[in-house]
Amino acid sequence: MKIVLRRGWVVMLLVTWGGWGWAGELSSALGPLPAVTAQPDNPPTPERLRLGKKLFFDNRISGNGRLNCSSCHLPEHGWTLPMAISLANDGFVERRNSPTLINVGYNRVLIWDGRAPSLEKQAVGSTKNPVHKGQDIEALVRTLRADDEMVALFKAAYDSAPNAEDYGKAIAVFQRHFLVTGDSPFDRYAKGDKQALSGAAQRGLELFQRKAGCVQCHHGPVFSDHAFHNIGLRRNPLFDQPAYREILRFDAKRMGLKEWETVDDDTGRYLVTHDPADRKKFKTPALRNIAQTAPYMHDGRYATLDEVIDHYDRGGDATPMQESGIRPLHLTAQEKSDLKAFLLALSGPLPALEALE
Ligand code: HEC
Ligand code: HEC
Known part of the structure; x- marks a missing residue:
């Protein structure tokens, strides 16, 4: 069954109600990479x-x-x-x-x-x-x-x-x-090759979908809900430096924030909507080929996937407006390593650039 899920609540329903039973079983919120959709007025040639x-x-x-x-x-x-x-x-x-x-x-x-x-x-x-x-x-x-x-x-x-x-x-x-990309070990597994994911990666998939709750936000073809969330990242001290504060204010002014002159943090989605509820929300990034795209987060604060997993495990930095879904997970060392094994299995090969001469 292939469902294109567009709304978080549908996924929540599937997550709480889904009924998949053994390690490595796939919820319908995840699946192999479908073909990309062309823009009607700009099809590829x-x-x-x-x-x-x-x-x-x-x-x-x-x-x-x-x-x-x-x-x-x-x-x-x-x-x-x-x-x-x-x-x-x-x-x-x-x-x-x-x-x-x-x-x-x-x-x-x-x-x-x-x-x-x-x-x-x-x-x-x-x-x-x-x-x-x-x-x-x-x-x-x-x-x-x-x-x-x-x-x-x-x-x-x-x-x-x-x-x-x-x-x-x-x-x-x-x-x-x-x-x-596509054709990652995860894609092969999702298409039925049960050998394509190691035991650790299958346990990681199970954690991703259940105990660690990652699938709430990271789902669909590229493991993103295409929405904005506050996952409890503390303010980056980089913005105490005048040059970085200046670029924040330059951008806040460009985005029409009334208070641009006093801005001292990257407020993410708020810059676009000016809705205080969107402060410090950033888009959910896709997770395919994540093994190759370090460092992580909107400010690259985490150099490794281990640091990312530790962030979620400790329930974020306990910042004032972080979402309730970000709470301590109490993962064991084995579970953290299984979750990482799953993330590493999301990488597929890109076509060679030379193919386009
Ligand atoms: C509440 C929604 C939500 C949940 C739950 C969630 N994430 Fe995220 N994830 C995000 C958002 C939003 C970001 C980007 C945050 C930022 O940069 O400010 C992110 C960033 C990441 C990144 C960095 C990607 C990059 O390219 O920089 C990784 C890896 C990641 N999440 C993995 C996970 C894992 C593993 C879990 C489960 C333990 C998880 N996420 C749970 C929303 C979520
Ligand atoms: C000087 C560095 C720099 C150059 C040059 C640059 N980019 Fe970027 N690009 C960035 C940064 C930084 C971001 C994130 C900006 C942000 O979130 O405010 C970004 C974001 C993007 C995104 C958004 C991706 C996503 O998933 O959100 C696309 C697409 C992109 N760039 C394409 C391009 C293209 C095409 C060019 C050439 C025309 C280009 N970039 C040149 C630094 C650069």
Whole structure:
């Protein structure tokens, strides 16, 4: 039975009422990776994928000519950066961790606080963003129009001359349709190969679904409910440093917060909705290929999966507004190691970039 679950309460119902019996049995909230859904106005073609890949790695998309998308989403590091806080454009510091782009086409929520409406718009927004690439889109379009190879590639992909909209579309197609994994040990197991998960990983799956309660928020094709939660992470002392406080305030002002001048913490979803109930909520990240995408959390505060599991085990940092689902789990050392074995079994291979020449 394959159900696409969209609402937390359905999952809660299944979790409390589900009735699966033995270690390793799969709830219907989890399953193998389905095919990714195309955008109706931007279906993939080989020409679009090729153009998107070229633009993704092209330094001309940044104002200083030294950054491209892969500068902060490194293919050899799980399409993320192996550092807690991301790099930034000249003259800026970042305040968040660079998320992986693996399986990003399945994410219904983009950016840690959900501010980006689509991959298409995000690619253009990221190019203009002074903190990331600080490029003037019209200047970029002029540069691309003066390049015969780019002119030919846009023509083949979108039957157009280089322009901002198709620039965003091509980069979106590349991410959505090329950076897809699947075929992890977990996928093989979910399709019926009961040998694909070790005994430890099967026990970890059981914990994930029951005692540890991870499935409440991490479910569906990429183990995310595409919603926002406060999992009780204490304030990061990084924001005592003037440069980081300054970038928080710069961003809070950009997001229209009245109190931007006094901001001294990353308030996540609140920046977008301005609803106090959303303070310090961040999106539930996908968990596929998690073994390759350290460090973890919106500010990269945890270097290892062991630290993440310890966070949940101790019930978070007991912060004022954390959700009731985040409470001490009392996992044994064996259970923690089983849970980790399960998380490590969520990694599948990506297609080789060379396949897209
Ligand atoms: C200077 C570093 C940097 C560069 C260059 C950069 N990114 Fe990012 N990217 C980030 C950071 C940091 C975030 C998280 C931002 C946040 O949550 O506020 C992010 C978030 C994203 C996301 C959201 C993913 C998700 O699941 O939420 C996508 C998609 C993305 N970037 C694609 C791109 C593309 C495409 C390019 C090139 C056009 C690009 N990035 C260039 C640092 C960078
Ligand atoms: C109440 C919802 C919720 C529950 C329950 C939950 N998570 Fe999370 N998880 C999140 C959110 C939200 C984040 C991102 C938090 C942030 O960065 O501020 C996250 C982050 C993570 C990350 C880091 C991912 C990354 O790319 O940085 C891992 C790994 C993870 N969770 C695993 C688990 C495990 C294992 C459990 C069960 C022990 C669990 N989660 C339970 C919502 C939840």
